[in-house]
Amino acid sequence: MPTLINYSGDDEFYSGSSFYPSSMVNLSCILPFSSRVDVHFQPTKRVRTSFRVAFERRGYEQGAERLCIDDLPDECLFEIFRRLQSGKAKSSCGCVSRRWLMLLSNIRGAETCNNSFGSLKNQHQCPVSDNIEISGGCDDQELENNGYLTRTLEGKKATDTRLAAIAVGTSSHGGLGKLSIRGMNSCCRVTNVGLISIARGCPLLRALSLWNVALIGNEGLSEIGEECHFLEKLDLCQCPLISNRGLIAIAEGCPNLTVLSIESCPNIGNEGLQAIGRSCPKLQSISIKDCLLVTDRGVSSLISSVSSSLNKVKLQALNITDCSLAVIGRYGMFITHLTLSSLQNVSEKGFWVMGNAQALKQLMSLTISSCQGVTDVSLEAIGKGCKSLKQMCLRNCSFITDYGLEAFSKAARSLEGLQLEECNRITVSGIIGSLTKHEANLKSLVLVKCSGIKDTALQLPLVSPVLSLRSLSIRNCTGFGASSLAMVGRQFPHLQHLDLVGLYGLTDAALLPLLKSCKGLVKVNLSGCLNLTDKSVLALAKHHGGTLQLLNLDGCRKITDESLMTVADNSLVLNELDVSNCAVSDVGLAALARAKLINLLILSLSGCSGISSKSLPFLERLGKTLVGLNLKHCNSISSSSIEMLVENLWRCDILV
Secondary structure: OOOOOOOOOOOOOOOOHHHHHOOEEEEOOOOOOOOOOOOOOOOOOOOOOOOOOOOOOOOOOOOOOOOEHHHHHHHHHHHHHOOOOHHHHHHHHHHOOHHHHHHHHHOOHHHHOOOOOHHHHOOOOOOOOOOOOOOOOOOOOHHHHHOOOEEEHHHHOOOOHHHHHHHOOOOHOOOOOOOEOOOOOOOOOHHHHHHHHHHHOOOOOOEEEOOOOOOOOOHHHHHHHOOOOOOOOOEEEEOOOOOHHHHHHHHHHHOOOOOEEEOOOOOOOOHHHHHHHOOOOOEEEEEEEEEOOOOHHHHHHHHOOOOOOOOEEEEEEOOOOHHHHHHHHOOOOOOEEEEEEEEOOOOOHHHHHHHHHOOOOOOOEEEEOOOOOOOOOOOOHHHOOOOOEEEEEOOOOOOHHHHHHHHHHHHHHOEEEEEEEEOOOOOHHHHHHHHHHHOHHHHHHHEEOOOOOOOOOOOOOOOOOOOOEEEEEEEEEOOOOHHHHHHHHHHOOOOEEEEEEEOOOOOOHHHHHHHOOOOOOOOEOOOOOOOOOHHHHHHHHHHHHHOOEEEEEOOOOOOEHHHHHHHHHHHOOOOOOEEEOEEEEEEHHHHHHHHHOOOOOOOOOOOOOOOOHHHHHHHHHHHHOEEEOOOOOOOOOHHHHHHHHHHHHOOOOOEE
């Protein structure tokens, strides 16, 4: 049974002696342990038996009627349990039966009787280790500096009994600090009962995440709001029974809330967001996705209410209009990260107003995805209004052309990173024209699935090279070819990270001029470039062997042992090599193992059928420095060789 609860301090488990005077108790019976109670203890501390606790008076005749403690009503047991002071006693009682466990887990901290010197001492004792206790004399910062307990329950492991066990077992440490419940379809059986146990047993809960939990509703979330006043982070995803009432309870009871994420909760709407805006002045991050009841009224009210603290906003697949973007542009003075995705009802006017409102002066990162309202005009307005913008990402914005990109680049003078994905009206001419306007700042360019980028004859005016660009990533842009690469080599001579993925038409003749033009490549990813051969690897190792640290050739089927020999002879600082699904064999691996200067940390040989059991000594030699080795789908290596390799390279993570 997995360990969910550990405790220290008075951590000697109940030894077996009675809780009551020996004259009154006969320990001839204890209720059997429930197999579902998840409380960890050392098996040598206590013997599991199946008998019942009974109370009897001396002088009774043999066979006289006994009163069993388990026959007491819940009210009496409750009065007994709330007088238990130590975590040892509570955990021991929780092990007896599910009934006792559930009773213990529903005792609030205010209902516990503190009538001993020890309890008074514990109330004023600050935590001295990672074991956090409920203490009135310690401030929040002291508690946080010592860390807090975290638990994650997934699928069938998420049950009310397990949550009750966590609540009881961690109570002596101040309760749980972070809880994540991730359901998996219909197998998650946790309900409001389990969440109520956490609320009452863990008043210092700081972070709560509920994903795909169909049986938890407003009752459980309201109890969290009533008991867990230190809650800072709340993440709700696919919780159909939670509505505005539960969110309002969180707002009223958790004024320290700083992060709120709501996704696919069909019953949460404007009223809940308005309550958060009124009662949570410390809110710093808000993410709302796919909530059909959320409209402009809720979003606008929330953003305007917490504008002084809010710095991260993510709005995705919502029924909001230009009004919400206008409010962001007007009240987003402190927003630094903004993500807008799949906002079908927002037009060009909304983005234009957001930029021209001139309030997003501290915005550093902006991501816009699948928003048809983004046009050349609105993009230029955003560039003029966001003077501090450093990272810009545009996905599936089909109305943006070269003109808009150049106008935006001219206005956003602080831009350091630009990512364009599925922007099919953008061409090489527009990219070169926009990049030359950021000669001193732009460091990273990413192009993904941009079908407008084609390898055509370009007649561009002579411009000075972009000396600031350090990272270039071109992924699955099938039209990118020899002419485009030659231009890249001329314009970006100081590249360090080169990422060319899925360029099926890329050949050695097209790549070689680029490799010769760059002065010191550090990371190169050529995965999926099917037509590259050993000539490219030879040029790469020859010109950049002194600086190259990462080389990915996954799927380059024409790469052979010659490339491994070249890498072994010329690469001085290489620490990560991926030749998965290449035509390499034992011969190339032997050359790699004999290299004196190479010190690989990660080696991937997945899908290399030419690697056999003969490579075992070579792998063991390389394993002296390796921390990661991928041998998946290497069918020519026997299972016995794999077992021997795993035994000998125990410090290395081996994937088989």
